Amino acid sequence: MxxxxxxxxxxxxxxxxxxxxxxxxxxxxxxxxxxxxxxxxxxxxxxxxxxxxxDRKTPTFGEFAQVWLNSRVIVDSTRDNYKSVLNRFWMPAFAAKRIDVITSADIRKAVAAIEWESPGVRRNACDKLSSVMQAAVLDGYIARNPCLSVSKVKLAKRQVDPFERDEAERIIADLYQHLQGATRIYAAYFEFAFFTGLRPGEQRALMWTETSEEKRRAHICRQIVKGELRERIKTKSVRDVLLNDRAMHALSVARELAAPDARFVFPPADGSGEWVKSDSTAKKYFLDSLTRLGIRRRRQYDCRHTCATMCLMAGMNPAFIANQLGHSVQMLLSTYAKWINSTSDWAELSKL
Structure with missing residues (x-):
């Protein structure tokens, strides 16, 4: 040669x-x-x-995966996650192989050789590999995505575990009772969370310039990801959230506590920065309240689920609720089907 x-x-x-x-x-x-x-x-x-x-015209998997990763328009934390998955699971098996000679059998063999931490990790890793291979199909390097004939592991859907309305009210009242001074901001924070259903990262990134007390609206257009401010949200679609009386009350409390030059609605009480960088900042106050009240421990994210289920139980229009939460209607209906049914079950039974 x-x-x-x-x-x-x-x-x-x-x-x-x-x-x-x-x-x-x-x-x-x-x-x-x-x-x-x-x-x-x-x-x-x-x-x-x-x-x-x-000097090949067709790249190796390692070469193509690097180009694929560099071309992705994603935030740094997501890029780091993709890079970690590729390096950890797929580069050892395929880095030096030309991408067009990797077969479904090769992928099955690689999958079988890995000791997976959990089904979720396996599913995530295989999805990333499939994305790389699909890009190779679109670029004309391979005729078919070899991942398509590799069976996907089925994941158990995470159960939604909202608080009851009474529990939410007791938590809010307890936080207002026990938090004084600058820490009172966390009482307002959780009242706002229960009655707007914002994602925690969205709420921590909320600025005063995006709220209108006159129009009773909050414009959701950014989020906090791993402590960093990102000018995008999870679904990539900005939205306006209407604020009810309880959300407006939380906003008024936050306004009273705000410094004259404050940019963020819910800044850290200890003055450690402009915005709350992590869920753990408010976690202690939230869990302390659950302990005092004898309420079963749940995640702060369940405040969002609580808002969704309260809206459904009140008979509100699913399309309106989905818009408030930043969901698709389909996602709302599949996630909260249990609560949609429960609002009308007895009415339907009474027709008998």
Whole structure:
């Protein structure tokens, strides 16, 4: 090849049959070279584990995955997650292989060899691999995504666990009772969370310039991700959230506590920055309240679920609720189907 002698390993065993097969491969290579038909791509196909670096037109998986990752328009934390998944699970198996010779069988073998921490980790890793392969299809390097015939692990859907309306009211009252001074901001924070259903990252990123007490609206257009301010939200669609009386009350308390130059509605009480960087900042006050009240421990994110279920139980229009929460209607109906049914079950039964 290129006037150089090369010694390439073959998968054949040292048996008469294997020696004959290797001889046949050698003869084929010599004939292709003699005819001038040997290309880098064909050579890599014949010897996929070659130690020689070829000036290939078709990239290796490692090369293509790097280009794919660099081209993604995503925040740094998401990029780091993608990079970690690729390096941890797929580069050891496929980095040096040309992307067009990776088969479904190769992927199944790689999946079987990995000791997965959980079904969720496996599903996430396989989804990332499939995205890379699908990009290779669109770029014309492969004809079909080999991940399509690799079965996906089924995940148990995380159960929604909202608070009862009475529990929410008791938590809010308890926080206002026990938090004084600057820490009172966390009582307002959770009242606002229970009655707007904002995602925690969205609420922590809310600025005064995006609220209108006159119009009773909050414009949701950014979020906090791993302590950093991001000018985008999870669904990538900004929205206006209408504020009811309870949300307006929380806003008025936050206004009373705000410094003259405050930009964020719910800043950290200890003055450690302009915005609350992590859920753990308010977590202590929230869990202390649950302990005092004897309420079963749940996540702060369940404040959002509580708002959704309270709206459904009140008979509000699902399309309006979905818009308030930043969901699709389909997502709302699938996530909270239990509460949609419960609002009308007895009315339907009474028709009998």
């Amino acid at each position: 290129d006037g150089q002698r090369r010694s390439e390993p073959t998968p054949y065993k040292s048996t008469p049959k294997g020696i004959a097969a290797a001889g046949g491969l050698c003869a084929r290579v010599k004939e292709l070279i003699k005819l001038g038909a040997m290309t880098d791509d064909l050579y890599a196909e014949l010897f996929p584990n070659s130690k020689y670096t070829l």
